[in-house]
Amino acid sequence: MTLPFCLLQSAPGRLLAMSPVDLLIVIIYFGLVLGIGFYMKKFTKTGEDFFMAGREMTAWIAGLSFISANLGTLEMMGYAAGTYENGILVGHAYWIAAIPAILFLALVMLPFYYICKTHSVPGYVKLRYGEAARSLSAISFAVMTVLMSGINMYGMAVIMKVVLGWDIHFSIWVSSLTVAIYVMAGGLRSAIFNEVLQFFLIWLGCLIIPIVGLIETGGWTGMVERIAKNFPGQDFTHMWASTGTYDNPMGIHWAGIVFGWGLAISFGYWCTDFLIIQRVMAARDLRAAKLGTVIGAFFKMMVPLIVILPGLLGRAVLPFELVSEPVAQQTGQHSFNEVLPLLLVRYCGPGLLGLGVTALIAGFMSGMAGNVSAFATVWTYDIYQPLFRKTASDAHYVRMGRWCTLVGVVVSIGTAYLVMSFRSIIDYAQVVFVFFIVPMFGTVVLGMLWKRTTPAAGFWGLLAGILASFFLWLWVRLDPTAIQYVALSANAKLGMADNIYRAMWSLIVNVVVTVAVTLVTKPKPEAELKGLVYGLTELPSEGHFPLFRRPIFWAAAVAAGFVLLNIIFW
Amino acid sequence: MGEKYHFISIWFFIGSLLAVYGVLIFGAGIWELFNPGKTPVIMAHLHVGIWWGAFLVLLGGIYCYKFWPRA
Numbered sequence: 001m002t003l004p005f006c007l008l009q010s011a012p013g014r015l016l017a018m019s020p021v022d023l024l025i026v027i028i029y030f031g032l033v034l035g036i037g038f039y040m041k042k043f044t045k046t047g048e049d050f051f052m053a054g055r056e057m058t059a060w061i062a063g064l065s066f067i068s069a070n071l072g073t074l075e076m077m078g079y080a081a082g083t084y085e086n087g088i089l090v091g092h093a094y095w096i097a098a099i100p101a102i103l104f105l106a107l108v109m110l111p112f113y114y115i116c117k118t119h120s121v122p123g124y125v126k127l128r129y130g131e132a133a134r135s136l137s138a139i140s141f142a143v144m145t146v147l148m149s150g151i152n153m154y155g156m157a158v159i160m161k162v163v164l165g166w167d168i169h170f171s172i173w174v175s176s177l178t179v180a181i182y183v184m185a186g187g188l189r190s191a192i193f194n195e196v197l198q199f200f201l202i203w204l205g206c207l208i209i210p211i212v213g214l215i216e217t218g219g220w221t222g223m224v225e226r227i228a229k230n231f232p233g234q235d236f237t238h239m240w241a242s243t244g245t246y247d248n249p250m251g252i253h254w255a256g257i258v259f260g261w262g263l264a265i266s267f268g269y270w271c272t273d274f275l276i277i278q279r280v281m282a283a284r285d286l287r288a289a290k291l292g293t294v295i296g297a298f299f300k301m302m303v304p305l306i307v308i309l310p311g312l313l314g315r316a317v318l319p320f321e322l323v324s325e326p327v328a329q330q331t332g333q334h335s336f337n338e339v340l341p342l343l344l345v346r347y348c349g350p351g352l353l354g355l356g357v358t359a360l361i362a363g364f365m366s367g368m369a370g371n372v373s374a375f376a377t378v379w380t381y382d383i384y385q386p387l388f389r390k391t392a393s394d395a396h397y398v399r400m401g402r403w404c405t406l407v408g409v410v411v412s413i414g415t416a417y418l419v420m421s422f423r424s425i426i427d428y429a430q431v432v433f434v435f436f437i438v439p440m441f442g443t444v445v446l447g448m449l450w451k452r453t454t455p456a457a458g459f460w461g462l463l464a465g466i467l468a469s470f471f472l473w474l475w476v477r478l479d480p481t482a483i484q485y486v487a488l489s490a491n492a493k494l495g496m497a498d499n500i501y502r503a504m505w506s507l508i509v510n511v512v513v514t515v516a517v518t519l520v521t522k523p524k525p526e527a528e529l530k531g532l533v534y535g536l537t538e539l540p541s542e543g544h545f546p547l548f549r550r551p552i553f554w555a556a557a558v559a560a561g562f563v564l565l566n567i568i569f570w
Numbered sequence: 571m572g573e574k575y576h577f578i579s580i581w582f583f584i585g586s587l588l589a590v591y592g593v594l595i596f597g598a599g600i601w602e603l604f605n606p607g608k609t610p611v612i613m614a615h616l617h618v619g620i621w622w623g624a625f626l627v628l629l630g631g632i633y634c635y636k637f638w639p640r641a
Binding site: 019021024025028029032036039040042043061193196197200201204208212215216317345346347348349350351352354355 | 577578580583584587588590591594595596597598599601602607610611612613614616618619622623626
């Protein structure tokens with residue numbers, strides 16, 4: 001979560017020059033995404049159409065959209081930069097910090113989200129814990145979504161300026177208004193369809209770099225040999241071997257990776273962030289929702305091919321060493337953040353360059369469409385309806401959804417301009433994101449798996465987790481030496497490690513408080529928990545399909561691939 | 571998909587876009603072959619644009635054929 005934001009420190013400049021065919025490729029892309037939006041408007045009439053895409057997505061569409069909404073430009077360029085700096089350790093973001101959580105979502109949590117037919121994750125919180133917990137989760141989600149959307153928008157504009165020399169204002173307004181138009185027109189269905197399109201563009205635009213790069217280095221072995229020769233005595237190509245101590249580029253121990261990153265942050269994000277879960281909740285049935293999530297897990301596991309591998313290739317093939325952003329600003333050298341564009345310009349001639357740039361723009365737009373469509377749903381159903389207008393026609397809520405999509409984009413643009421003036425907001429935003437998203441997981445999962453959990457416990461556990469995270473952050477900010485207590489070692493480093501350990505404590509506090517309050521307060525009657533809690537919910541049959549067409553089979557296959565990859569790159 | 575409404579499949583849109591992109595990238599690759607730039611990209615001898623463009627045309631063509639809108 002930290003790494004992508006390093007990009008926003010990028011110095012202005014220009015790395016690539018596009019030819020007319022490259023520009024044509026970008027223009028066609030904008031034309032098509034708008035065309036899809038207007039075409040889908042004809043089929044978007046009810047609230048169910050606008051906010052839940054009619055709940056008729058196939059497993060493939062839901063799954064590719066699920067992963068596309070997560071695959072933003074900042075993430076791609078940020079993690080490639082992080083890999084150049086810290087090596088393959090950064091790849092944990094795609095494996096241990098994603099796959100177990102996504103499979104847990106698919107097999108354990110998704111059935112409850114799906115069966116209760118709610119519109120959102122805060123909607124589930126309302127059904128399980130009541131209005132107070134729902135309001136807390138909905139308002140925090142809405143604020144964070146718009147804030148993150150604005151920061152990502154600013155990040156994309158900086159990238160376009162650095163990579164292509166485009167004006168920041170032009171990038172912000174053109175890209176964000178395009179997203180606003182197609183989401184306003186076709187709602188979630190339009191967002192999802194464009195995300196599937198964007199998924200293809202991201203992969204086909206970025207895949208050229210690892211393919212040609214590995215041909216140049218003579219395959220994986222040749223690349224590792226080149227890195228060892230260029231940077232002797234440093235380990236950039238092992239996932240776990242250097243994590244027995246804190247003496248590795250990221251300054252993190254394996255326990256922090258597993259419990260902080262792999263459990264607290266990962267499960268918090270993948271299992272309770274409505275931005276991505278909304279995509280699979282729009283599937284046509286439970287089997288499609290589960291299969292779609294497993295498909296998403298598979299492609300998430302493959303993302304290192306287009307993000308981590310280019311970072312390593314940068315170490316192997318670039319004729320100069322990249323440096324940190326402050327050094328780059330002083331010396332005029334290229335920074336870590338430029339590794340992906342540098343490789344793009346190294347291997348991609350006319351046409352391919354346009355495809356690569358379109359991939360970066362598509363990455364931004366898929367992430368932003370995810371933000372605004374999720375914001376529109378949560379605002380309309382979890383804030384506007386319960387707090388401002390309880391009874392209105394379906395058409396009224398659709399109109400509200402359309403307008404708040406536009407308002408969400410405009411506020412995001414405002415946030416982007418605010419970030420221009422106050423860059424420290426970026427640091428705060430990602431910290432605040434951890435504040436809210438991690439304790440949500442404890443609250444939701446306890447509510448799903450333990451019928452005794454009470455409404456009061458849901459609210460106070462969530463609040464305690466948020467406050468614990470906030471106070472730990474404040475403690476380390478006021479006294480940086482406190483990191484030794486938060487991360488349980490004096491050798492831990494501020495930044496990524498700090499975030500990861502804080503998330504772990506936040507989850508622990510959330511669970512302890514939720515359990516403690518539950519034991520002294522009155523639970524809901526079991527009759528009110530049907531469809532919401534394990535043991536009281538009859539899961540619908542997925543139909544009589546052969547084993548290889550069942551979600552559990554493919555989840556096991558992805559889990560086996562996950563274990564195998566970790567062993568291979570140990 | 572589309573039990574309530576019948577609309578053109580997203581896979582058709584994707585196929586069309588990939589096919590158009592494939593033609594453009596393939597054409598640019600052919601142009602580069604006969605008119606190499608002053609500063610060619612690394613591994614230019616692989617003519618990646620031609621191969622990748624052809625691959626996109628093939629992939630896009632398959633999707634267009636399979637998901638062509640029918641009444």
